[in-house]
Amino acid sequence: MGELKGIYALWYREVKVFTRERSRVISSIINPLLWFFIIGGGLGASVSFGSINYQTFIYPGILIQTALFSSIFFGVYIVWDKKIDFMKEVLVAPMNRTSIFVGKILGGSTDTLIQIIILLTIGVVFIATGVMSGINFNFFTIFVTIVFLYVTTVGLVSIGLILGSQMESPEGFQLIISFVIFPMFFLSGALFPINNLPSWLAPFILANPVTYAVDGVRGVLIGFSRFSLVYDFLIICIFSIIMILIGTYAFKKMKI
Amino acid sequence: MINIENLTKKFEKITAVDNINLQIKEGEIFGLLGPNGAGKTTTLLMLTTLKPPTSGTATINNFDIIKQPDMVRKSIGIVFQDPSSDEILTGYENLKLHGWLYDMPDDLREQRIIEVLDLVDLTNRKDDLVKKYSGGMRRRLELARGLMHHPKVLFLDEPTLGLDPQSREYIWKYIEKLSKEKNITIILTTHYMDEADKLCDRLAIIDSGKIVVIGSPKKLKKDLGGDIIRIKAEKLNIDALKKLTYVKNITNCDGEFCLTVEDANLNLQEILGIIGKVDSVEIRTPTLDDVFLHYTGRGIRESSSEGGWAEKAMHMRSK
Numbered sequence: 001m002g003e004l005k006g007i008y009a010l011w012y013r014e015v016k017v018f019t020r021e022r023s024r025v026i027s028s029i030i031n032p033l034l035w036f037f038i039i040g041g042g043l044g045a046s047v048s049f050g051s052i053n054y055q056t057f058i059y060p061g062i063l064i065q066t067a068l069f070s071s072i073f074f075g076v077y078i079v080w081d082k083k084i085d086f087m088k089e090v091l092v093a094p095m096n097r098t099s100i101f102v103g104k105i106l107g108g109s110t111d112t113l114i115q116i117i118i119l120l121t122i123g124v125v126f127i128a129t130g131v132m133s134g135i136n137f138n139f140f141t142i143f144v145t146i147v148f149l150y151v152t153t154v155g156l157v158s159i160g161l162i163l164g165s166q167m168e169s170p171e172g173f174q175l176i177i178s179f180v181i182f183p184m185f186f187l188s189g190a191l192f193p194i195n196n197l198p199s200w201l202a203p204f205i206l207a208n209p210v211t212y213a214v215d216g217v218r219g220v221l222i223g224f225s226r227f228s229l230v231y232d233f234l235i236i237c238i239f240s241i242i243m244i245l246i247g248t249y250a251f252k253k254m255k256i
Numbered sequence: 257m258i259n260i261e262n263l264t265k266k267f268e269k270i271t272a273v274d275n276i277n278l279q280i281k282e283g284e285i286f287g288l289l290g291p292n293g294a295g296k297t298t299t300l301l302m303l304t305t306l307k308p309p310t311s312g313t314a315t316i317n318n319f320d321i322i323k324q325p326d327m328v329r330k331s332i333g334i335v336f337q338d339p340s341s342d343e344i345l346t347g348y349e350n351l352k353l354h355g356w357l358y359d360m361p362d363d364l365r366e367q368r369i370i371e372v373l374d375l376v377d378l379t380n381r382k383d384d385l386v387k388k389y390s391g392g393m394r395r396r397l398e399l400a401r402g403l404m405h406h407p408k409v410l411f412l413d414e415p416t417l418g419l420d421p422q423s424r425e426y427i428w429k430y431i432e433k434l435s436k437e438k439n440i441t442i443i444l445t446t447h448y449m450d451e452a453d454k455l456c457d458r459l460a461i462i463d464s465g466k467i468v469v470i471g472s473p474k475k476l477k478k479d480l481g482g483d484i485i486r487i488k489a490e491k492l493n494i495d496a497l498k499k500l501t502y503v504k505n506i507t508n509c510d511g512e513f514c515l516t517v518e519d520a521n522l523n524l525q526e527i528l529g530i531i532g533k534v535d536s537v538e539i540r541t542p543t544l545d546d547v548f549l550h551y552t553g554r555g556i557r558e559s560s561s562e563g564g565w566a567e568k569a570m571h572m573r574s575k
Contacts, residue, residue, distance in 0.1 A: 009357050013353055091306060256301075
């Protein structure tokens with residue numbers, strides 16, 4: 001009971017802070033829309049895959065991109081929590097570290113989920129108004145998309161928390177953007193199909209768990225995928241479970 | 257209430273806390289006094305289970321900090337040196353969060369929030385975001401938070417660092433009130449001599465990780481054996497002065513001479529006679545600064561490496 005209340009406290013703090021900072025919510029939505037209109041619109045003018053327009057094609061990729069950036073940033077942010085003493089206030093409470101980790105994951109994944117739901121709503125409006133076409137929105141596809149993205153987000157927040165818990169100062173932030181976030185994004189097939197990859201590139205893409213999240217969501221929303229939905233889902237579940245286990249361990253070992 | 261045995265913390269090359277032994281009684285306000293980097297905060301972090309000691313241990317409220325960290329954490333409250341409230345939340349929300357983290361029943365939590373807000377005079381600001389608080393108000397909020405779960409022991413790490421004189425007076429008033437009304441054992445670290453002098457029942461002077469001396473401020477000052485005569489002069493005939501039995505000690509303070517003299521008012525004439533021409537003379541009762549100087553051979557100085565608390569509050573993230 002006590003642990004649950006503590007987890008709830010951490011979740012409450014993250015979500016309250018996130019929703020109170022309107023500018024953060026808005027900027028987290030603007031960036032994906034820029035991708036959609038400028039990259040999607042620009043390339044879409046001359047690129048399409050069969051009957052699928054490029055803009056439509058990258059919409060699922062942009063959903064994942066949002067989840068990827070926002071989750072990992074969130075996790076790595078605890079390095080800042082450690083620098084100010086809020087982390088100590090939490091660590092000195094009679095709560096175990098696993099609960100703290102769980103509370104953080106729930107908080108971070110809820111923040112990301114809020115952004116995803118806003119983007120999905122915008123997507124539905126785009127379809128209804130004809131800005132975008134070829135996306136199959138219904139109760140089932142939206143539900144599966146949210147489940148896919150949520151599971152992926154949990155694993156990604158864990159990666160962020162693992163990195164953040166091992167970092168001493170926020171200076172390493174740039175390295176994480178360059179060596180973790182961008183490679184995971186570019187190697188995920190968010191921006192291009194993964195059916196006919198050059199042989200040197202294929203292993204990298206297939207080793208990236210985010211690839212399967214993109215493939216699954218794209219399969220559900222626009223019927224364009226390489227693997228089956230179940231296979232994609234299985235991989236991201238395994239990915240997230242492994243990250244949670246490593247993260248729990250990293251939190252137990254975390255020094256302040 | 258607290259029993260520290262051979263507590264030691266080594267970092268790669270330096271020994272931050274060197275074999276500290278200390279007993280602190282229930283209801284006491286105990287001060288750890290020393291310059292920045294003396295090992296005060298490290299000691300506090302070990303006692304609050306946030307850093308493991310290299311060797312030695314301590315018990316708090318009869319619980320061992322290494323073997324029973326959870327029980328220790330339930331027995332203590334702490335106000336950290338750096339701001340640790342969330343500035344995007346209101347004062348009230350920060351306290352509510354704390355109640356949840358300590359698994360307090362809902363009605364008790366709400367009742368305590370009212371109680372502690374009243375204690376630190378923040379009731380009418382409770383629904384303002386913490387980022388709108390002044391440095392002193394934040395400290396008071398954190399003090400309130402540290403008390404909410406009625407800890408047996410309250411740790412205060414530099415409670416008035418970087419605060420303006422008026423806020424310092426306020427904080428001191430609350431600390432004294434707490435100690436009297438709630439009988440909480442309070443351990444505070446400080447490098448302010450006046451703060452230690454005013455608040456502490458007993459204090460330990462710490463220098464380079466070691467306890468140099470322990471005692472009540474009154475006793476420590478009395479032990480010096482007299483008043484301080486500060487003399488500015490070209491030169492001093494130290495050998496002749498040392499022959500006087502009532503001259504207890506002669507030290508160099510900032511290029512002037514400080515003499516510890518028994519019955520200084522009566523003996524000043526003779527001392528001046530020996531010295532001859534002086535530029536200025538000042539007689540005063542000893543302060544903890546003199547005690548510190550006596551035991552460590554140097555004055556306590558604020559190092560510039562550590563920023564003020566309020567200043568850090570300004571740099572707090574706006575997440």
